[in-house]
Amino acid sequence: VQVVLATHNPHKVEELRRILEPALPGVEVLAYDGPEPIEDGASFTANALIKARAAAAHTGLPAIADDSGICVDVLGGSPGIFSARWAGPAKDAGANLDLLLWQLGDMSAEHRTAHFTCVVALALPDGTERVGIGEWPGQILAEAAGANGFGYDPIFLPDGYAISAAELTASVKNQISHRALAFEAIVPELRALLG
Ligand code: ITT
Numbered sequence: 001v002q003v004v005l006a007t008h009n010p011h012k013v014e015e016l017r018r019i020l021e022p023a024l025p026g027v028e029v030l031a032y033d034g035p036e037p038i039e040d041g042a043s044f045t046a047n048a049l050i051k052a053r054a055a056a057a058h059t060g061l062p063a064i065a066d067d068s069g070i071c072v073d074v075l076g077g078s079p080g081i082f083s084a085r086w087a088g089p090a091k092d093a094g095a096n097l098d099l100l101l102w103q104l105g106d107m108s109a110e111h112r113t114a115h116f117t118c119v120v121a122l123a124l125p126d127g128t129e130r131v132g133i134g135e136w137p138g139q140i141l142a143e144a145a146g147a148n149g150f151g152y153d154p155i156f157l158p159d160g161y162a163i164s165a166a167e168l169t170a171s172v173k174n175q176i177s178h179r180a181l182a183f184e185a186i187v188p189e190l191r192a193l194l195g
Contacts, residue, residue, distance in 0.1 A: 001194050004032045006055030006065040009084075011150035016066060018174050019183050027194050034058040044068065044081055045131050048121035056123040062194060068118040068178060070152045072140060074111050075103065083152070097144060097155050104140055112140040116156065118178035120186055122193065130189045134181025138165075149173060 003024075005016055017029055037054035041047040044067045051065035069083030079086040079100065087095035104112055116136040123129050137159045144154035146166030153166035158176065165173060174180055 002028045004030050004055050004059050004061045004063045006032050006051045006063045023187050044119040048119040052121040052123035056125050060125050062124050065121045070116050072114040093151050114140050116178040118182040120182040132182045132186025134178040136178035
């Protein structure tokens with residue numbers, strides 16, 4: 001069985017592969033370079049389904065999409081679904097996290113609580129759809145640390161850890177992240193529909 005990963009973000013492809021492949025032996029995971037649909041949904045779930053549906057329709061194969069972002073409590077959940085373009089259309093990860101650090105200024109740790117959210121959506125060409133949701137709680141650091149991962153990882157301190165998400169190894173991040181949790185939630189359905 002083949003499945004297409006409906007994302008153009010190479011960091012997500014890498015993490016999704018490392019999470020998916022051991023969980024779904026026998027499923028061949030393909031990258032997707034078809035057209036990008038307009039992500040105009042009002043939620044992570046809506047946007048994940050838009051991406052998965054478009055890739056399933058374009059390829060005729062089952063498609064898995066990931067819509068994700070960081071939600072900061074004191075900002076009412078922003079950047080949220082706008083995380084990739086928080087500082088502008090260029091999707092500049094450095095500018096995004098600099099803007100977020102500036103927005104939080106010198107607020108103390110108790111005001112810097114946040115979580116990453118990930119929704120993983122599966123769409124089959126016959127219209128069958130499933131979603132899994134994962135949340136990874138923590139807080140926004142005062143300055144960036146670490147070079148692993150991507151996006152907001154250097155400024156995210158996961159609950160229960162003393163180092164940023166960008167200082168975790170890939171294998172630890174991929175066991176505990178919002179992406180890992182979203183997959184865990186949907187793995188039985190993936191096995192049933194793709195297995
Ligand atoms: P696709 O739509 O092609 O999948 P994208 O990067 O535009 O790629 P999203 O719209 O879902 O995807 O935006 C997700 C953004 O949230 C991502 O660009 C990061 O800025 C942030 N993000 C999501 N997961 C993250 C993670 O594990 N670590 C750090 N930042 C993350």
